[in-house]
Amino acid sequence: MAIEIKVPALGESVTEATVGQWFKQPGDAVAADEPLVELETDKVTIEVPAPSAGVLTDIVVPQGGTVAVGAVLGAIDGAGAQAGAAPKAAAAPAAPASPQAQKPEAQPAAAPPAAKPAERAAPAAEPTLAGDGAMPATPAARKIMAEQGLTPAEVPGSGRRGQILKEDATAALARRDAGPAAATAAGSYLPANVPVPGQALRAPTGPNDAAREERLRMTRLRQTIARRLKEAQHTAAMLTTFNDVDMSAIMKLRSDYKELFEKRYHVKLGFMAFFVKACVQALKEVPAVNAEIDGEDVIYKNYYHIGVAVGTERGLVVPVLREADRLSFAEIEQAIGDFGRRAREGKLGIEEMQGGTFTISNGGVYGSLLSTPILNAPQSGILGMHRIEDRAVVRNGQIVARPIMNLALSYDHRLVDGREAVTFLVRVKEFLEDPQRLVLEL
């Protein structure tokens, strides 16, 4: 009764993955949902759990192989488990012994449960973590898992009745952090204020200074942000173009209709809805900014999912306003307010942060004058908003004070030409300076 281990759906726009480390070897007993093998994609690294309890009989694709969604990675003999954890007979180099070899011993499926065997290779047949009466992870392991975002499925438990012990959590963490290649020193989880051994690259500071330093481990979110930002810089040919926008018209529009709008829609009319609308319109006119590179192809997207960067105590997250071209001003304001609230509570779902085609980042709320935002890969454009301040400008030959905001557009020059980037930003400026054009889509 061989059960195939298949590549699961990997999430939006991911069709391929590289096989990472196999945690089990042919002949090993596995429990249901125990992680078997790691798959790396451009977005995430996931672990493929065992579809059922049994014995791993075959590895079809070894580490380093490339697989598509649905491809067969290996096989499990599901009946092996009841027969009491197949002995590591298959540990010989010729690992993938034919599955049939183990079938005979799997036959007595109705055999009475072996009465408390004194010793056993692995607690395979016992429920590990699924179902109700299962043992929870130990208190220390629970804390590590909560802090590091590990799910029980990612951490094989080695305690009595499959309980996840502290050492299991630290081992799972080390495995995840190290990746398949670099096996760093074991036990890489340490309390936040203890230096991590093996990271000796940093030059020592003087004793006076050292006492006044504080070493905190980066949260998982912060590590992901760091890695993704750096990836974007490595991959894209990124540069930034600037412009400024006179906010007078929008500010007047807002003050004219603020109360009516709030009364009608129970949400404040902010600036963001205007920027989202302006960007969507400009993206329609300059499609390259809404496109992405996939290998040797460019994918133009005729839909407009706008990411809105939200700063939280733990770091930056970018929830996505889906189908932003079809949303009303009120719907946009409501959605952004809701994102902000839930982002601060850490309650945004991963799917809500995926699939954006363009991003808006508002550094203005923190008072930024000018900045060069980094792309949210694989997107090709990101708009940076800045603070609004009254500046002396010339209108009709007169020097007058006007509320001005600087705009920045960072773009991937590999597929967006300078002309397109500048045109995009000019169009955004025009829409904002004369919001009537937004209505007329001019």
Add this chain to the structure above:
Amino acid sequence: MAGSYDLLVIGTGPGGYVCAIRAAQLGLKVAVIEKRATHGGTCLNIGCIPSKALLHASERYEEARHHLAGMGIEVAPKLNLAGMLAFKDQGVKGNVDGVAFLLKKNKIDVFHGLGTLVAPGRIKVARDGAGPEQLEARHIVIATGSDVARLPGIEIDEESVVSSTGALALPRVPKRLLIIGAGVIGLELGSVWRRLGSEVLTVEYLDRILPGTDAEVARGLQRLLMKQGMSFKLSSKVTQIAKNGAQQKVTIEPAAGGAPIGVEADVVLVAVGRVPYTDGLGLEAVGVQLDNKKRIIVDAHYQTNVPGLYAIGDVIAGPMLAHKAEEEGIAVAETLAGQAGHVNYDAIPNVIYTFPEVATVGKSEEELKAANVAYKIGKYPFTANARAKVNKTTEGFVKILADAASDRILGVHIMAAAASEMIAEATAIMEFGGSAEDLARTCHPHPTLTEAVKEAALAVDKRAIHA
């Protein structure tokens, strides 16, 4: 000059000082505000600690009077109440000084005076004999604890009508002590004064003592306390206390209504519970939300509706226990330092320091029935325990409640001479999600009272050896 901190904790009871120390350990700049002259809050000054000193001393007195002779030790003990109260005060001093030392050791600034919130992140401390101090902090934790609950129409003068505070320092042993409320405080302090010679009558509104505790355990304890000489009047309420010279004329009515009776007492102890203490904190100034019991409402991370303002311990929902407050203090400190902070409310033990003691953790039988959980019971009496037999402390039993399907331990209830020390292993195994069999397969030293815990775990599977 205004001080500025990462964390300000108002109140240095068990919740507050533990929170402050943990936060300091994690590198935060911390200060505490305490309105008492000494640290430790109700627990150390007028609660758990002094009552334990008197319970210990009075138990030794009773032992000397009634039990030592049976062991071949002839003594004629004489009570020196002033000496016993001094013993209690020494114990309190040792503990509050210990907290002061720990705060200093962890470089935590201490401000004595009443702390009042003036705005989010800002506190004014009204100090005795000095000008007010303005303090600022990124985070503020309210750990102001609780105060004695009062009854309408009954004035506590702490001499003839006392709260737990007064009952810890009575200058003479009252001939007749009437206690209102058969909860933990009433039973503990009633035990103290009964041992020292008082005639004790406890009046309880409900039809049982120790509401919330497993009913079988509560009934068992009541029987033993009555055997020791305490009297109970259940399903009754005190409606009036009139002074008659040095005597208090107490009017008691059936809870359901009916003819009142009059009882005389020298001292009346009001022990009807405790209420959150938030007076003068300035909660209105910053708009903190309270629930219908005047407790501060907090979210899963102990944050109030005001960002940066947290609350732990007796001022929020949950059992009013020092160790519950401590766990919450740790959780808040760790959350503020970016870690995961969490309290497992399913594994918080509760102890009543009568003789025998009662210690429980997890669910009672009544709670499991109400929740429709199928459970198994393992029970073991101390009459069958070797150590209890030789010590002649065979009163009590261990009762373990386990999930009928998974065998996971859901509740442990111990009535025993040393139940307070024995409940820790049950708590630990519940924290680990252990089963009755796990406990039964854990080796216990012989001869100890803890063997009864193991036997009760075996009894869940109907295979106790010594029964």
